[in-house]
Amino acid sequence: xxxxxxxxxxxxxxxxxxxxxxxxxxxxxxxxxxxxxxxxxxxxxxxxxxxxxxxxxxxxxxxxxxxxxxxxxxxxxxxxxxxxxxxxxxxxxxxxxxxxxxxxxxxxxxxxxxxxxxxxxxxxxxxxxxxxxxxxxxxxxxxxxxxxxxxxxxxxxxxx
Numbered sequence: 124x125x126x127x128x129x130x131x132x133x134x135x136x137x138x139x140x141x142x143x144x145x146x147x148x149x150x151x152x153x154x155x156x157x158x159x160x161x162x163x164x165x166x167x168x169x170x171x172x173x174x175x176x177x178x179x180x181x182x183x184x185x186x187x188x189x190x191x192x193x194x195x196x197x198x199x200x201x202x203x204x205x206x207x208x209x210x211x212x213x214x215x216x217x218x219x220x221x222x223x224x225x226x227x228x229x230x231x232x233x234x235x236x237x238x239x240x241x242x243x244x245x246x247x248x249x250x251x252x253x254x255x256x257x258x259x260x261x262x263x264x265x266x267x268x269x270x271x272x273x274x275x276x277x278x279x280x281x282x283x
Contacts, residue, residue, distance in 0.1 A: 127191035131156075132200025140187045147171045147182035150197060158198035158227045162256075169255030172228035173197050179235045179254070198227035201234065209275035210234055210268075219268035221259035229255045233269050242273060 124139040131154070140149060150156045150173070159182055162170035166181035173182045174196040175189075201208035210233050213219070220226040229252060236243055236251035243251065248269050257265065 125188065127188060129190040129192060130194045132195070132197060142188075144187040145183055146173065146175075146180070146185040146187045146190060146195070149187040150182060150195075156197050156199050160224055160227055162224065167256070168225070169228040169232065169252075170225050172231045172255060174231055174235050174238075177235065177238060179232050181254070196231070196234070198230060201230070208234075209279060210237070210272040213268040213272035213275055214265075217264050217268035217271055219260060219264040225255060225257045225259075229257070229265055233272060236269075237273065237276065241276065243269075 124141065126137055126139050128135065128137040130136070136154070138149065138153065147159055147161050150159050151161065159173055160170040161183050162168035164183045166184040169181060171181055171183040172179050174180075175185070176193050201211060207215075208230075210230050214226060214230060219229070232252050232255050236248065240247060245266070248266055252262075252265065252269075
């Protein structure tokens with residue numbers, strides 16, 4: 124089996140992978156990071172969204188071998204100890220999660236957006252989350268949460 128080495132949430136990892144293993148499978152089943160959800164397994168719903176080298180990917184169809192030498196961020200890497208990331212806080216405060224299944228993907232898409240653009244317009248927010256589907260909230264609370272996260276991050280001076 125081939126081995127890959129990559130940085131996962133700031134920690135270097137070296138793992139053996141199966142030739143056709145997806146990143147979602149590696150994260151969830153082999154590394155125990157179950158925050159990344161698998162919904163459609165076709166890259167359409169966004170529940171499995173993680174960040175690879177600063178860009179969002181749908182990890183359910185993303186080959187694990189492609190993260191060799193990469194930096195991967197998952198929902199588990201956002202909190203600092205028991206302190207939630209401002210994006211996570213905003214999602215809670217604005218009731219942007221109902222069943223919560225899609226929430227990690229939305230949060231990771233939001234983080235990638237705010238890393239590149241700390242003050243996005245409504246259109247840029249909508250575009251950034253266009254690859255994430257939610258069947259519960261109707262998106263209004265999610266957009267409100269993202270706007271609140273922008274304010275929290277700028278007020279607190281914390282980088283995303």
